[in-house]
Structure formats: C-alpha cells, structure tokens
Amino acid sequence: MHSWQIQEAKARMSEIIKRAQEQPQDITLHGKSVAVVISRAEFDRLSRAEGSLVDFMRRSPLYDVDDMELERDKSLTREVAL
Template sequence: MHTWQMQEAKARMSELVKLAQAQPQQITSHGKPVAVVLSRESFDRLSQAQGSLVDFMRRSPLFGADDVVFERDSSLTRELVF
C-alpha cells in the first residue's frame, strides 16, 4: 500500500484516485495514518450486507437446541468505595 502525506494527496488527487483502482492508498496526517482511499469495487465488496442478526443467529450450531445452559459467574461482587 502506498502512503501519501495529506498535503501531497490533496495536490495529486487525480493520480491518487487512479492508483486506488489498483490497490488501496493510505493517507497520513502528521505522520499518523488517517484515511485509506480504495476503489469503488473494493468498497462495495467490503461493505455488502452479510444478512440480518436474525439470519446470523439462525446459522448458529445452537439454533433450535433447547438444552443449552449458560452458567453464571458465582464469584462475589467487589465492594465500591465512594
């Protein structure tokens, strides 16, 4: 992944976008990574919906099992001093 300083990214935006079509481009500000520019195709692939929470729960190996027991922690709670 190529890294661009914010100032350079602003000055060469069209080149940055063209390169992002091939691979993600990282942008830094004050030496710290702050953003990544990637192709629309990559974005769509990464952000596509994976289904609802209900669908996820139905795919669980425990779906439909009535004998599942979740044990609670039996340790004492700690005392708080105010």
C-alpha cells in the same frame, strides 16, 4: 500500497482516486497513517452484508439447542455510595 502525505494528497486527489482503482492508497499525517482511499468496488465488497441477522442466527451451532442453561452474574458492577 503507496503512501501520501496529507498536503500532497490534497493537491493530487484525482491521481490518488485513479490509483485507488488498482490498489489502496495510504494517507499520512505527521508520518502516521490516518486514512486509506480504496475503490468503490473494493468498499462494496468489504461492506457487503452476508444475509440478515436472522440468517446469521439460524447458522449458529446453537440454533436448535433447547437445554442450554444461562446463568447471570449477580455481583455488583460498582461500589454503591451511601
């Protein structure tokens, strides 16, 4: 991954976008990574939903478990001021 200082990135944005089609481009500020430019295809791949929440829950190993006992912690979460 190529790294760019933010000042240089502003001046060469079109080149960064072209390079991002091949590999992610790192943007730094004061030597620390603050952003990464990736291609749209890579973004779509990373953010693609894998079905609905209902589908996810149905794939759970606990989906058909009827005898599960859940117990709530009844302790206070903070001190109560009187």
